[in-house]
Amino acid sequence: MQTHFTDAARERPAIREADRILRTCVHCGFCNATCPTYQLLGDERDGPRGRIYLIKELLESDAGDDQVTRETQLHLDRCLTCRNCETTCPSGVEYHKLLDIGRAEVDRRVGRTPRERALRLGLRTALAEPRRFQALLALGQTFRPLAPAALRDKIPPRPAPRRARPAPERHPRQMLILEGCVQPGLAPNTNDATARVLDRLGIGVRAAREAGCCGAIDFHLNAQAAGRARMQANIDAWWPLIEDGAEAIVQTASGCGAFVKEYGEMLADDPVYADKARRVSELAKDLVEILRKEDLEALVADSPANNAQRLAFHCPCTLQHAQKLGGAVEGVLTRLGFDLTPVRDAHLCCGSAGTYSITQPVLSRQLRDAKLEALEAGQPDTIVTANIGCQSHLDGAGRTPVRHWIELVDERLATSDS
Template identity: 55%
Template sequence: MRTDLLPELLDTAAGREADAILRACVHCGFCTATCPTYQLLGDELDGPRGRIYQIKRVMEGAPATAVVQRHLDRCLGCRACERTCPSGVRYARLAEIGRGLVAAQVRRPWHQRLLRRALVLGLSGAGRVRTLLALGRLARPLLPARLAARIPPRVAPGASPDSRGLGRRMLVLEGCVQGGATPRTNAAAARVFARLGIELVGAPAAGCCGALAYHLDDQAGGRARMRRAIDAWWPEIESGCEAILVTASGCASMVREYGEVLADDPDYAERAARVAALARDPAEVLAATDLTPLGRPGAGRRLAYHAPCSQQHVLRLEGVVEGVLERLGFTLVPVPDAHLCCGSAGTYSITQPALSRRLLENKLGALEGGRPALIATANVGCQLQLAAGASVAVVHWLELLDPAPPEETPER
């Protein structure tokens, strides 16, 4: 499409990047066919093509408004549109730039600002997440049923394996929400990878990957968290660690884009690109590994697999987890419309609860239609979202490979 961006924007790297993305769009509308919010609302402005048009107008000088901000807020960031775009339009990157411009012009109502700051503060550290969940469990009898269902049970992660000296070594992102809400995930990963001869090494100082702040109007704060993670990982990288394993696919997507996000940072650009190149989803490693030491944990087990948007649309690993599970004997039931989002999308289930609930209902209908014994997924947000309404257990798929799964501990 033709563009006429403001000269002051074209003088910036982000502005020139946005201009190139806009010019690649031919406005064909193929993206609307796979956009979850367009399917729900039927409003052109709540689809990728309409959002691109709104961003273009702001970049050409039209005033940003609360209405434009609302339509951008409703975007899940699932990136299903990018998979169906015949022109390869990098919609997610354009949306990031556009949101930043709109946020600089439109002051949110106080309650929205408070909520977003609270989410960044409360969810960006595993310790804070554990504290909030402990308080939530105490208050569960007083909470509305819908909110109480979202508080996961307290679980014991189980014993750490003795994996020193195995020969292969990988860093692992310990996470914030996942570390506090589903600690069994990384513990299971450590046990599984130890059986395959791979030691997982943590770096607690890395903290949050930065995605929470970056996607909640605090791009500067998100970049600061990315720099902190790079600093924490760098000694292990310099000593020869072969990869950075990220067991939450949403975080893996963010780490994979560090090089792009920090490309204009003279102090971190090179290291960020190196970190991005080392980031791995567990499925990538396991798909290329001899899994014989794991045996056949899936024999006779029937499950539905929910591929998170971050895994299939951003990391482009569609079908990889399913292939690993089938190699290990699991029977996977068909899942209609597997490309559609479950409605978790980071903090979307909190900032856009009504739309999120509708997406969750549709997704559970698709997942449970084949009568699976359980549901597996690869991202903590999806796991918590699905577990709040599913009639069967929802687990991270690595737990299914765990040779010694721990029992749940009683709640307090």
């Protein structure tokens, strides 16, 4: 794609990056074929190719017409950032980076209404701080029966009682685990189950107390400075344990994993954190990357096959498109004897997409209903996934139970002991 930036404009790092990405696009339109919002709305501006043109027009203009840029803002807001288009693109266009640049620029020019600013600040304030989120969640769960229907499906029931994690120091192999921001409140058993499974493999896992939200919520709501500050705080929390020999930083939420793997790139211009961020990204591993290399069969060699429970696996966009790990979880589950049902259109987003289910509720529900229809076609007993956002979003419909896949593995291994 030809661009027309001035030499002065190219002095800005964001414009140089946008220019590089735009020039890789050949506007073939293959991306539209796998874009969830384009499939729903049929509007060129709600597909990747159209959004790329909108961003190009925005960045090449000096000020821009107010109405045009507000329409641009609407179409960029509707993007799920699922990165399905990147998987499809034959030219390797790094669309998500261009989208971040475009969103920041359109917000700078157009701003947000007071209601939008309040919603976005509320989401960042409520979701990114674990203790605050857990307090608000407990309040919501108490009064859930009184909440409006639109809000009720976003308030999950209280999780099952927790079981203790094994002591990590009894193993020479040590890994860090990211607790995250909303997962400790919504599904604390996910990381507990992870610790138990890794313990069986001779791996101790520990969490750095000072580490918190990975920064994705702030960053994708265009509070990028706040997002960078969270990245830096996490690096500070992890670094002593990394120096002490931790061999990996395990993420059980694929959205967090995808983001932490980009710390090195996003902080490459930071003179204090660039080298540390690059090392953190090298150590960042989705849980399935750890398990698929281990001798799982030895753990279940003397137990009967686990064919009684049929599972449908929802592969989050952040796992298959961002981390390029499509099929990895299915492979682990198959090795452990689970019966997996086929899922059509498994490449399409469920509509969770971080805070998308709150900022774009109509589109999000349409995508959720379509995804559940595909997942339930094989009549599974349980739907499993690898990201807390997808898990909560799908489970909120109140249909087939939705859990993190590691919980089923933990139960499978516990059964093999009995």
